[in-house]
Amino acid sequence: MSFRTGSGFDLHRIVPGRKMILGGVDIPYDRGFLGHSDGDVLVHSVCSALLGAAGMKDLGTYFPDTDPKWKNADSLRIILPEVHQMIAKRFSVYNLDITVVMEKPKLAPYIDSIKKNLARTLQLDVNRIAVKATRTEECFLIPPNEAALVLVSLLLREKRTVSRKPDARRSKTK
Numbered sequence: 001m002s003f004r005t006g007s008g009f010d011l012h013r014i015v016p017g018r019k020m021i022l023g024g025v026d027i028p029y030d031r032g033f034l035g036h037s038d039g040d041v042l043v044h045s046v047c048s049a050l051l052g053a054a055g056m057k058d059l060g061t062y063f064p065d066t067d068p069k070w071k072n073a074d075s076l077r078i079i080l081p082e083v084h085q086m087i088a089k090r091f092s093v094y095n096l097d098i099t100v101v102m103e104k105p106k107l108a109p110y111i112d113s114i115k116k117n118l119a120r121t122l123q124l125d126v127n128r129i130a131v132k133a134t135r136t137e138e139c140f141l142i143p144p145n146e147a148a149l150v151l152v153s154l155l156l157r158e159k160r161t162v163s164r165k166p167d168a169r170r171s172k173t174k
């Protein structure tokens, strides 16, 4: 059995006139993430880590922000499933560790929903997903209340290589 690690990073500004969608959860707040898609900084970071672990290119290569197709796209329901599909032939996700760096709002009430959303999309047990929120304690690594940063590390498990006599029934139901 072989494993591959991946790391993800994404940073989005928080601005008026946008919904705050994080991990597919619509968080009630007076501002939201700027972005060409829905701006879901957490899902983008997960996608980046998945692509990295699989040895592929950056997210923008596959989902360019110049393409009107992705304007306001639902990152959890459209972009993440596509990325998952790209890697799912060769890999399954083993675990995910996510850190959200953001001052406001408090994320604790939404973390279970975020984990469930990711578990469903990635066909992964929810116990293999960690979502932690942290603040910069006035170090201003990022402008306070003006941006959110999400770091991800994850592990992919390589699926067994296809045998020379493929079982037709099994490959059909995959």
Ligand SMILES: [Zn+2]
Pocket (backbone or CB within 6 Å): 010, 011, 012, 035, 039, 040, 041, 044, 045
């Ligand atoms: Zn992004």
